[in-house]
Amino acid sequence: MNFLERTLSSFVNAMERALYAEELAQANGLLQRLDPRIKVVSMLALVIAVAMAHKLWVIGAVFAGAVLLAVSSCIPLASLARRAWIPVLLFTGIIALPAPFVVPGREVWRIPWLAWPITAQGLSSAGYLISRVETAATLSLLLILSTPWSHVLKALRVFRMPVVLVVILGMAYRYIFLLLASAHAMLESRRSRLVGKLEGPERRRLAAASVGVLISRTLEMSGDVYDAMLARGFRGEVRVLDDFRTTPLDWIMLAVLAALAAAAFYGGSR
Amino acid sequence: MHIPDGYLSPVTCAVLYGASAPFWYVALRRVKKFLTTRLVPLMSVVAALTFVIMMFNLPLPGGTTGHAVGVALATILLGPWASILAVSIALLIQAVFFGDGGITTLGANCFNMAIVGSLVAYAVYRVGAGRAALTSPRRVAAAALAGYTAINAAAFCAAVEFGIQPWFFKDPSGAPLYAPYPLGIAIPAMMIGHLTFAGLAEFVLSAGVVAYFQRTNPSLLKLTAPGASPADQEMSPLAWESTWNAVRPLGAALALLLVLTPLGILAGGTAWGEWSARDFSSPQTRERIAAASQDQAPPVQPPRGLERLCSVWTAPFPQYAPAFVRRPAVGYTLSAMFGSGVIILVCLIGGWLASRGRREPSAGG
Numbered sequence: 001m002n003f004l005e006r007t008l009s010s011f012v013n014a015m016e017r018a019l020y021a022e023e024l025a026q027a028n029g030l031l032q033r034l035d036p037r038i039k040v041v042s043m044l045a046l047v048i049a050v051a052m053a054h055k056l057w058v059i060g061a062v063f064a065g066a067v068l069l070a071v072s073s074c075i076p077l078a079s080l081a082r083r084a085w086i087p088v089l090l091f092t093g094i095i096a097l098p099a100p101f102v103v104p105g106r107e108v109w110r111i112p113w114l115a116w117p118i119t120a121q122g123l124s125s126a127g128y129l130i131s132r133v134e135t136a137a138t139l140s141l142l143l144i145l146s147t148p149w150s151h152v153l154k155a156l157r158v159f160r161m162p163v164v165l166v167v168i169l170g171m172a173y174r175y176i177f178l179l180l181a182s183a184h185a186m187l188e189s190r191r192s193r194l195v196g197k198l199e200g201p202e203r204r205r206l207a208a209a210s211v212g213v214l215i216s217r218t219l220e221m222s223g224d225v226y227d228a229m230l231a232r233g234f235r236g237e238v239r240v241l242d243d244f245r246t247t248p249l250d251w252i253m254l255a256v257l258a259a260l261a262a263a264a265f266y267g268g269s270r
Numbered sequence: 271m272h273i274p275d276g277y278l279s280p281v282t283c284a285v286l287y288g289a290s291a292p293f294w295y296v297a298l299r300r301v302k303k304f305l306t307t308r309l310v311p312l313m314s315v316v317a318a319l320t321f322v323i324m325m326f327n328l329p330l331p332g333g334t335t336g337h338a339v340g341v342a343l344a345t346i347l348l349g350p351w352a353s354i355l356a357v358s359i360a361l362l363i364q365a366v367f368f369g370d371g372g373i374t375t376l377g378a379n380c381f382n383m384a385i386v387g388s389l390v391a392y393a394v395y396r397v398g399a400g401r402a403a404l405t406s407p408r409r410v411a412a413a414a415l416a417g418y419t420a421i422n423a424a425a426f427c428a429a430v431e432f433g434i435q436p437w438f439f440k441d442p443s444g445a446p447l448y449a450p451y452p453l454g455i456a457i458p459a460m461m462i463g464h465l466t467f468a469g470l471a472e473f474v475l476s477a478g479v480v481a482y483f484q485r486t487n488p489s490l491l492k493l494t495a496p497g498a499s500p501a502d503q504e505m506s507p508l509a510w511e512s513t514w515n516a517v518r519p520l521g522a523a524l525a526l527l528l529v530l531t532p533l534g535i536l537a538g539g540t541a542w543g544e545w546s547a548r549d550f551s552s553p554q555t556r557e558r559i560a561a562a563s564q565d566q567a568p569p570v571q572p573p574r575g576l577e578r579l580c581s582v583w584t585a586p587f588p589q590y591a592p593a594f595v596r597r598p599a600v601g602y603t604l605s606a607m608f609g610s611g612v613i614i615l616v617c618l619i620g621g622w623l624a625s626r627g628r629r630e631p632s633a634g635g
Binding site for chain 1 (some may be wrong): 274275276277279280283298307308309310311312313314315316317318319321322323325326327328329330331335343347359360362363365366367368369372373374436441443444445446447448449450451455474475477478479481482483486487490
C-alpha cells in the first residue's frame with residue numbers, strides 16, 4: 001500500500017470511527033441516559049483513581065466495573081476490544097515486554113538456555129503499566145461512545161473551561177470532518193490520475209503539495225467562515241446554551257460511580 | 271509521542287499541567303489581542319487543519335512512511351503562540367475523541383509537543399532563516415531543521431518524563447508503578463525512533479510545505495519572517511529544484527553525524543593529547559601515553575598549568591557521560607548527539623551574525 005492509499009484509509013477510519021460513536025451515543029443504554037456532566041465528572045474521577053492506585057487488584061476491579069458499564073450501555077465488548085484493548089495490548093505490551101528482565105528485584109524464574117532472570121518487581125511493573133493503560137483507555141472510550149461530542153464539550157463547562165475554548169473545540173471538530181472530506185477528495189482524484197510508480201522525491205513533493213493546498217484552502221475558508229459569522233450578527237462574544245437536566249437516575253449513578261472511585265482511591269493507596 | 275494515561279504518575283501530570291498553564295494563558299491573550307474577533311473562526315479551522323495534517327502518511331527516504339505532528343509548520347505559518355494553541359486543541363481532540371494520548375497526560379503532551387515544540391521550532395527557524403528572502407532556499411533548510419529539532423526536543427522531554435518515573439514512584443516491593451525504565455533506557459529508546467523516522471517525517475513536511483508556499487504563495491511565510499529582504503520573486507521550477515538541493519546536504523550531514531556516533535564507542539583508549547591531570551599518575555595510562563608518543567616518556571608530574579586549568583571548567587557532560595546515565599555507551603551516544611546539535615546551532619548563529627555584519631555597513635552606506 002503506498003502513502004496515498006494509507007492516508008486515504010486513515011481518513012476513512014477517522015470518519016467511520018466518528019460515525020460509529022455518534023450511532024452508539026443514540027442507543028438506549030445506561031450511560032446514554034445519563035447527564036453528560038455526570039459522565040464526564042465520574043469518568044475523570046475513575047481515570048484519576050486508576051492512575052493513583054498502588055495495587056493491581058484495585059485497577060482490575062475498576063476495569064471490571066467499566067466492562068459492566070459497557071454491557072449495560074449496549075456497547076459491544078468486541079468493539080471495545082477492537083478499538084482499545086487489542087491496540088493498547090500491542091503497543092503498551094511491547095513497551096512493557098522487557099520490564100520483567102530489566103527492572104532489578106527478586107528473581108522468580110530464569111529463562112532456560114538464555115539464562116535471563118525474570119524479577120517479581122519487573123512483572124509487577126509490567127502489570128501496572130498494561131492494566132492502568134487498558135483501564136483508562138476503556139473508561140475514556142465508554143464516555144465518547146455513549147455521548148455526542150457536542151454534549152461532551154458543553155459538559156466541560158463544569159470544570160470552568162472558558163466558553164471561547166468550548167466554542168473553538170466545537171467548531172474545530174466540525175471542520176475536521178469538512179477538511180477530512182476535502183483532503184480525501186483531493187487525494188482520491190490524484191490517485192485516479194496516477195499512472196505507474198512515483199519515485200521517492202516525487203512522492204514527497206506530492207505529499208507536501210497536498211498539505212500545502214489544504215493549508216491554503218483552509219486559511220481561505222477561515223476568512224469565509226468569519227464573514228458568515230459576521231453576517232449572522234457575531235461581534236466577538238460567544239455563549240453556550242446550558243440546557244442539561246438531571247434526573248434521579250443521574251444522581252443514583254453519580255453516587256455509585258463516585259463510591260467506586262472513592263473505594264479505588266482508598267483501597268489503592270493503602 | 272502521544273503519552274497515554276498510565277505512563278506518568280498523577281504528580282508528574284499535575285506538574286506538567288501547571289507548567290503548561292502559563293503558556294496557554296499568555297498564548298490565548300497574545301493571539302486574542304492580535305486576532306480580536308477573528309480568534310474563534312481562525313483558531314477553530316487551524317486546529318482542525320493541524321489535526322488532519324497529523325493524519326497524513328508522509329513518504330520518507332528509504333521507502334517507509336511516517337506521521338508528523340506539523341508543529342514547526344504551524345509555527346512558521348502562524349507564529350509560536352498561535353501554534354501552541356492550535357496544536358494543544360488538536361491534541362485535546364485527539365486525546366478525548368480518538369483516544370490518541372491520555373486525558374491525565376494531556377498537560378504533558380501539550381507541554382512536549384505544543385509548547386516546547388513550537389518554541390524550539392520558532393527559535394531554530396528564526397536563527398536559521400535569518401533575514402533571507404521569503405523565497406530563499408535557506409528558509410527551506412531552516413524549516414527542515416526547525417521541524418527536525420522541534421520533534422526531537424519534544425521527544426527528549428517525553429523521554430525525561432518517562433525516565434524519572436521509576437526514581438520517584440515505586441510500590442512497597444520496589445516495583446515501578448508507572449513507566450518502568452530509567453533515563454538510561456528511556457532516552458535512547460525514545461530518541462532512536464525520533465532522530466530517525468519521526469524526525470525525518472517532520473523534516474520532510476516542514477521543508478516540503480515551505481518550498482511549496484515559496485512557489486505558490488510566499489506571503490503566507492511573512493508572519494515569522496520580519497526583516498526578510500525584499501528581493502522576492504516568483505520562483506522558477508529551477509529554484510524549486512534548488513530548494514531540495516539545499517536541504518539534501520543538510521540531511522546527509524545530520525545522518526552521517528548520527529551514524530558515525532557509535533564509532534566512538536568502538537575506539538578504545540584516550541585520544542592523543544586529551545589526557546587529564548589524573549592520567550599522569552596512573553602507571554598503565556603512562557605506558558599507553560608513552561606507546562602512543564613514539565616511546566617518549568611523559569613527565570612524572572602532570573604539567574602545572576594543566577593541573578591548574580583543568581578545574582576551571584567542568585563540562586556539562588563530563589567524560590562524555592551525564593551523571594544520570596550509568597552505561598558509558600548510552601552516555602557517549604547521547605553526548606555525541608547533544609554535541610552535534612550544539613555544533614550545528616553554533617554554526618547557524620555564527621552564520622547569522624556574519625550575515626548581519628555584512629549587511630549593516632552596506633545598509634549604512
